[in-house]
Amino acid sequence: GYYAKVFGSHANCLSYPDGERTWVQLESRANQIARLLVEHQVVPNSFVTVALPNGILFHEVCFAIWKVGATPHIVSHRLPDGELSAILQLLKPAVLIGAESRGVEGCPALQIETANSTYSDAPLQPKVAKHWKAMSSGGSTGRPKIIVDAKSSEMDISQSLFDLPSKSCILNPGPLYHNVPFSFSHSALARGNRVVGMGKFDAETVLKLIQEHAVTWVMMVPTMMHRIWRLPEGIRSKYDLSSINIVGHVASPMPVWLKEKWVEWLGPGRVYELYGGTEGTGGTWMSGYEWLEH
Known part of the structure; x- marks a missing residue:
């Protein structure tokens, strides 16, 4: 309710292909x-497994989980039954939300659609979960691995990691079951940003959304940036990207030639590289200027 008071009752906080939401x-x-x-x-401090596609409901569910002091455990909604079952047996969450309500013995599946107007929307007493998120990984052993974040669900919104803005607009082109899209999208909301999300990646749509929503910050992987660069120059140049302050890339090595093209296109002060792990043991954040020096 805080940002509704700051921005007004009609201010949007989420924009997705499946709709919009105000604060x-x-x-x-x-x-x-x-x-x-x-x-x-x-x-x-219980776990709730979330297996939902990108969309409004994903964020509504995660904030609901934090409101009751629990931890969202994120898996892909496309996970095969065998892998989902192995992960659920390992973690033993309280409930499973999504994945077409597939469940395993001892883990009930919950239909969120039943949370309609029969439930009160009055404010709840704040609770803090010991762990703010738990992400899934196949790991290097082939066995399921669950990475439980050591940080609590109480966030210091005065801290801006990786130049994440406040009270602005960010774009998330990636799947929310991956750590970086999940972390930055929800941290952005906590800092009062409007989040524009994509159901699936499309190169030209990224440029269109940046122009349409005056996006200031976006994080991508090199494959996405490659697809954007491969667009005909006439398409790339017809969109106004002047609002963008940060285009970050993460998750895999960036080809030198591609990095050079993006630095030439947007300028070294707007292209940044993030290196870090889901475990949160550390990370580096390097500008295009620093990259050119090396």
Whole structure:
């Protein structure tokens, strides 16, 4: 409710292909879903497995989980039954949300659609989870690995990691079941940013959304940047990207020639590289200027 007071009741915080939400609507819907979770024995510091595609509901569910002091455990909604079952047996979450409501023995599947207007959307007493997220990984052994973040769900919004803005607009072109899209999208919302999300990546749509929403910050992987660069120059040049302050890249090595092209296109002060791991043991953030020096 805080940002609804700051920006007004009609200010949007989420824009996706499946719709938009204002800060008021996000708060209301998260409170309703939170009450549904409590009704299904979700207690503080329990895990709730989220297997949803990119969209409005994904964020509503995660904020509801934090509201009850629990931890969202994120998996791909496309995960094969065998892998999903192995992960759920390892973690033993309170409930599973999404993945077409597939479940395993001992892990009930919850239909979020039942959290309708019969549940109150009144504010809830704040609770803090010991762990703010848990991400899944196949690991190097081929066995499922769950990376539980050591940080709590209480966030210091005065801290700006990796030049993430405040009260601005960011674009997320990646799947929310990956650590970087998940972390930055929700951290951005916590800092009062509007998040523009994509259901699936499309090179020209990225440029269109940057222009349409005056996006100031976006994080991509080199493959995405390669696809954008391969667009005909007439398409790339017809969009206004002047709002962008940061284009970051992460997750895999960036070809030198491609980095040079992006630095030439946007300037070295707007192209940044992030290196780090899901475990959160450390990371580096390097500008195009620093990259050119090396």
